[in-house]
């Protein structure tokens with residue numbers, strides 16, 4: 001833990017000109033990598049910052065002052081997607097006094113979701129009402145009666161305060177859904193996505209309500225995990241943002257705020273760590289079991305990286321990795337150097353055109369150039385070459 005904190009705690013600007021690679025120790029090389037990627041991000045962000053600032057000023061200056069007075073008190077929630085996350089969000093919302101409509105594609109899926117919610121609620125009740133099982137039963141019944149289900153989202157969003165989307169991690173599918181719902185939802189309704197990796201702005205662009213659109217990133221399992229990342233895009237109004245902060249608190253969660261940056265806070269740090277664990281194992285440096293044990297006993301983590309990968313779901317992790325677009329690539333370039341696992345790099349490099357922008361890190365430019373020359377040579381070779 002100490003070393004993690006020491007690494008993450010530094011707030012000073014990284015050195016401007018790192019010494020040549022060959023002269024560096026391994027840890028100094030890692031620091032230099034970070035410095036390069038930091039500079040890259042700074043340069044990239046600078047070019048967009050002016051535009052964004054103007055946008056934020058014009059959108060928020062008039063709305064900020066009276067925002068708190070007009071905040072929306074969320075009472076009725078529509079959760080789209082009754083899988084792992086959606087079922088958990090619906091459960092927690094209903095258990096904290098909200099009325100909920102849970103939406104999924106088929107009645108079978110919804111029946112399964114509701115059964116899962118009931119089982120989860122019974123576990124909660126057993127602990128919470130250990131001394132009073134009758135009150136526990138009443139809690140379960142009351143919570144379940146607050147959740148109705150539907151397979152037609154357009155028909156249920158007209159009277160909802162908040163739509164929480166927790167469907168498959170696919171931008172096109174999410175965009176299609178929100179575009180449709182935008183036509184049917186009430187004017188005041190706030191839309192949020194629970195996406196792990198996609199840009200909220202890109203999802204919001206499918207609608208005409210960018211000011212009432214944000215990210216609400218819950219963690220698995222939702223009933224247990226206290227954290228919710230509240231993602232404010234440059235277009236999200238202060239009123240929407242504050243209404244969502246209040247809503248997450250009403251759920252008994254702890255909100256943290258983050259800009260619409262790839263991976264937000266948790267996944268930005270967590271995913272490169274998980275991928276580095278895979279790399280360590282792939283190289284044959286250590287067994288999966290010993291890597292898990294090391295992070296539990298040596299870093300105080302409740303789960304090792306492989307246990308966590310299984311828990312999140314390998315398919316979801318794959319979607320998160322695939323979801324890295326051009327912007328993400330630039331922002332994740334630190335991870336590209338450190339994580340450096342083959343198929344990921346192969347995938348990233350294929351998205352790079354020959355016109356590499358000025359702010360692209362020099363070492364990555366060299367790697368891409370070599371890749372273009374040799375086309376099919378292994379990514380690992382590019383990194384070490």
Ligand SMILES: NC(=O)c1ccc[n+]([C@@H]2O[C@H](COP(=O)([O-])OP(=O)(O)OC[C@H]3O[C@@H](n4cnc5c(N)ncnc54)[C@H](O)[C@@H]3O)[C@@H](O)[C@H]2O)c1
Nearest residue numbers: 081082083084085086104105166167168169195196220312
């Ligand atoms: N699994 C995690 O640990 C985790 C954590 C945080 C955020 N997320 C994000 O939450 C979202 C959902 O993840 P999940 O793990 O619950 O997935 P999941 O596969 O368990 O559930 C997704 C559900 O959405 C339904 N669905 C798909 N398309 C739909 C549509 N057009 N309309 C209605 N329902 C539809 C599916 O039938 C399925 O039941 C993803 O964006 C994911 O990135 C996942």
